[in-house]
Amino acid sequence: MARSDRRRPATLRTIAQAAGVDVSTVSRVLNGSAEDAQRAASRETAEEIRRWAARLDYRPNPHATSLRTRRSNLVGVLVPRLSDLVLATVYEGIEDAAARHGLTTFVMNSHDRPEQQRARTELALSRHVDGLVFGDAHTGAAFLDEFAERRVPFVLVSRHAGRHPSVTCDDRLGGRLVADHFLALGHRRVGVIAGEPFASTGADRTAGFVDRYREAGFPVPDSHVVHCGFDAAGGRDAAERLLRHDPPPTAVFAVNDFAAIGALGALRDHGLRPGQDVAVAGYNDTPLAAELPIPLTSVVSPMREMGARALDLLAELLAGRTAPSERLRPRLAVRASTAPGTVEES
Amino acid sequence: MARSDRRRPATLRTIAQAAGVDVSTVSRVLNGSAEDAQRAASRETAEEIRRWAARLDYRPNPHATSLRTRRSNLVGVLVPRLSDLVLATVYEGIEDAAARHGLTTFVMNSHDRPEQQRARTELALSRHVDGLVFGDAHTGAAFLDEFAERRVPFVLVSRHAGRHPSVTCDDRLGGRLVADHFLALGHRRVGVIAGEPFASTGADRTAGFVDRYREAGFPVPDSHVVHCGFDAAGGRDAAERLLRHDPPPTAVFAVNDFAAIGALGALRDHGLRPGQDVAVAGYNDTPLAAELPIPLTSVVSPMREMGARALDLLAELLAGRTAPSERLRPRLAVRASTAPGTVEES
DNA sequence: TTGTAGGCGTTATCAG
DNA sequence: CTGATAACGCCTACAA
Numbered sequence: 188m189a190r191s192d193r194r195r196p197a198t199l200r201t202i203a204q205a206a207g208v209d210v211s212t213v214s215r216v217l218n219g220s221a222e223d224a225q226r227a228a229s230r231e232t233a234e235e236i237r238r239w240a241a242r243l244d245y246r247p248n249p250h251a252t253s254l255r256t257r258r259s260n261l262v263g264v265l266v267p268r269l270s271d272l273v274l275a276t277v278y279e280g281i282e283d284a285a286a287r288h289g290l291t292t293f294v295m296n297s298h299d300r301p302e303q304q305r306a307r308t309e310l311a312l313s314r315h316v317d318g319l320v321f322g323d324a325h326t327g328a329a330f331l332d333e334f335a336e337r338r339v340p341f342v343l344v345s346r347h348a349g350r351h352p353s354v355t356c357d358d359r360l361g362g363r364l365v366a367d368h369f370l371a372l373g374h375r376r377v378g379v380i381a382g383e384p385f386a387s388t389g390a391d392r393t394a395g396f397v398d399r400y401r402e403a404g405f406p407v408p409d410s411h412v413v414h415c416g417f418d419a420a421g422g423r424d425a426a427e428r429l430l431r432h433d434p435p436p437t438a439v440f441a442v443n444d445f446a447a448i449g450a451l452g453a454l455r456d457h458g459l460r461p462g463q464d465v466a467v468a469g470y471n472d473t474p475l476a477a478e479l480p481i482p483l484t485s486v487v488s489p490m491r492e493m494g495a496r497a498l499d500l501l502a503e504l505l506a507g508r509t510a511p512s513e514r515l516r517p518r519l520a521v522r523a524s525t526a527p528g529t530v531e532e533s
Numbered sequence: 534m535a536r537s538d539r540r541r542p543a544t545l546r547t548i549a550q551a552a553g554v555d556v557s558t559v560s561r562v563l564n565g566s567a568e569d570a571q572r573a574a575s576r577e578t579a580e581e582i583r584r585w586a587a588r589l590d591y592r593p594n595p596h597a598t599s600l601r602t603r604r605s606n607l608v609g610v611l612v613p614r615l616s617d618l619v620l621a622t623v624y625e626g627i628e629d630a631a632a633r634h635g636l637t638t639f640v641m642n643s644h645d646r647p648e649q650q651r652a653r654t655e656l657a658l659s660r661h662v663d664g665l666v667f668g669d670a671h672t673g674a675a676f677l678d679e680f681a682e683r684r685v686p687f688v689l690v691s692r693h694a695g696r697h698p699s700v701t702c703d704d705r706l707g708g709r710l711v712a713d714h715f716l717a718l719g720h721r722r723v724g725v726i727a728g729e730p731f732a733s734t735g736a737d738r739t740a741g742f743v744d745r746y747r748e749a750g751f752p753v754p755d756s757h758v759v760h761c762g763f764d765a766a767g768g769r770d771a772a773e774r775l776l777r778h779d780p781p782p783t784a785v786f787a788v789n790d791f792a793a794i795g796a797l798g799a800l801r802d803h804g805l806r807p808g809q810d811v812a813v814a815g816y817n818d819t820p821l822a823a824e825l826p827i828p829l830t831s832v833v834s835p836m837r838e839m840g841a842r843a844l845d846l847l848a849e850l851l852a853g854r855t856a857p858s859e860r861l862r863p864r865l866a867v868r869a870s871t872a873p874g875t876v877e878e879s
Numbered sequence: 880t881t882g883t884a885g886g887c888g889t890t891a892t893c894a895g
Numbered sequence: 896c897t898g899a900t901a902a903c904g905c906c907t908a909c910a911a
Contacts, residue, residue, distance in 0.1 A: 198887095198888055198889085199888065199889070199890095200888080210888095210889090211890085211891090214889070214890065214891095218890085247888085247889075248887085248888050248889070250887085250888080250889095251887075251888035251889040251890090252888080252889055252890080253889095254887090254888080254889075255888080255889045255890050255891085256889085256890070
């Protein structure tokens with residue numbers, strides 16, 4: 188209570204006065220990029236200044252710095268929706284890495300809608316971000332190509348598009364891993380719950396899976412590849428459609444764990460036992476997957492790492508350097524939903 | 534390609550020169566708080582200025598504005614972890630509302646760890662935020678009380694603590710709703726998967742449930758209230774512990790949908806059929822709940838709205854006004870996990 | 880209705 | 896090694 192009411196924060200000037208030196212000296216000491224610190228001021232004045240800074244709880248005013256240096260250290264991040272666990276996890280990685288680079292990030296949801304992508308990007312630009320991370324790239328859309336012309340550094344994460352720099356999971360490989368597994372189990376009639384057609388994630392996972400089956404001599408008919416939203420409701424609908432086929436598939440690959448969970452529900456409604464009657468595999472190995480009543484076989488993708496690497500990549504671009512796109516390696520976690528009796532893992 | 538390379542953004546001065554007027558005139562027109570716009574400049578000059586602003590793609594430099602006005606329009610948001618769907622959804626609400634208020638928000642994860650709460654809060658302060666939203670309040674912890682002395686406006690969301698302004702769900706009521714439902718179904722021997730003890734959400738939901746059972750004449754013994762993490766793994770462990778009782782409970786209330794899903798798994802491992810042998814209810818009505826193989830009865834809490842209202846409340850505080858805390862009303866969605874054969878809803 | 884001047888806090892340049 | 900000085904872009908008395 189007695190505390191003084193929210194007084195003005197300390198500035199360089201405050202400290203300069205307190206320490207009896209010039210502002211620029213204080214600035215040099217406090218900027219202290221290690222080397223400068225040495226020859227910025229005499230040992231003792233430097234110490235004196237640092238002491239005052241600490242005592243006065245000095246924090247450099249980032250707005251002043253940004254104004255002066257024309258660098259905001261701000262990064263805008265666009266995701267379809269943060270309530271999608273996958274992107275939320277990716278963002279955690281982004282946030283971590285950003286902190287390491289001294290950058291601040293803010294996220295926005297685009298709901299995978301082009302006009303919102305544009306609007307949110309403009310919003311970010313109006314905040315004068317130094318760069319952007321797009322987690323919601325649509326393949327074949329003009330937006331990113333147009334945006335690239337503005338010369339604002341950006342990277343894609345999770346999904347790739349065109350030749351824009353990106354950090355993704357090797358989704359084709361992920362799809363192949365599932366196909367290998369299904370083939371080994373003897374499944375010949377399979378279906379794919381393929382996600383949104385505009386997302387490279389779903390498309391690549393599907394392509395990898397379908398390719399492998401074609402190579403094995405069991406091409407997957409188009410009718411057995413069903414698009415849907417990346418959530419449980421979408422997965423349920425898609426599974427319903429797959430089950431209308433006669434005979435129905437004996438194994439289903441959902442390109443997303445939540446869609447897989449929806450599919451599990453649909454199967455059950457049809458009196459089919461997942462794992463026994465129909466194998467089901469998902470993608471991303473959500474923490475939930477292993478804990479489901481019937482543990483879900485899923486492709487493990489390094490979501491956090493993907494986010495972190497994406498931000499590292501952006502940091503390179505911001506530093507004026509260049510760096511190549513990355514594709515991170517997935518692996519398969521086998522569980523009871525495809526191999527009953529399995530205790531875990533591969 | 535031919536495009537000019539990332540040229541300097543337009544400033545007030547740029548526009549002033551183009552339009553042949555003074556900077557301050559431009560400023561007045563473009564600030565345009567409706568009233569000012571009227572008497573700021575003659576109709577035509579005003580139009581002329583706006584045209585130039587548009588043509589030059591002018592965006593006010595927020596750093597300059599912040600520096601000048603001592604207002605950053607930045608809000609820091611602290612959550613336990615963004616990969617928790619509940620908080621991610623709450624944050625979506627926050628973000629929406631923030632955009633409406635012209636505020637920018639950035640989230641950070643505290644992992645519910647006190648030292649991280651402190652560190653992240655300091656980080657936010659060093660960004661010179663105007664205010665904060667805490668989604669990770671711990672009841673009984675000293676941190677918030679101490680922080681309040683710094684006179685930086687803040688609100689709590691999802692969890693409450695002390696008398697700090699907050700927007701929460703009426704979690705006691707939520708717990709009661711479940712108890713009412715269980716009692717109506719004839720359950721006398723019940724268990725609670727209670728979440729983390731330091732979170733008011735878990736504590737209140739548990740308290741409401743336990744109170745109602747005590748009133749009904751069937752007090753819930755302490756041994757039947759098990760604490761755990763708010764996720765599937767935590768729920769599974771807790772359920773395992775509940776099932777060691779002999780006889781085991783006939784109904785289990787998990788204060789969180791993910792914990793409930795973990796419990797579902799544990800039940801199944803014990804050869805029990807959720808919904809038939811043991812009733813299970815969750816909390817928050819995650820989109821997943823309705824789509825599970827056995828649809829989950831759950832308390833519907835207005836997560837997005839909670840976030841939005843929290844930010845509205847903060848905006849009031851930032852404007853120097855005061856406003857009361859809010860408790861939003863939950864309702865129960867009854868599904869097959871407690872009432873087999875149920876098609877949906879209440 | 881329009882213009883002038885000064886400063887928000889920091890950094891960079893130039894002299895001493 | 897240190898100090899003065901200007902400028903980043905915007906806002907706002909105050910003056911004309």
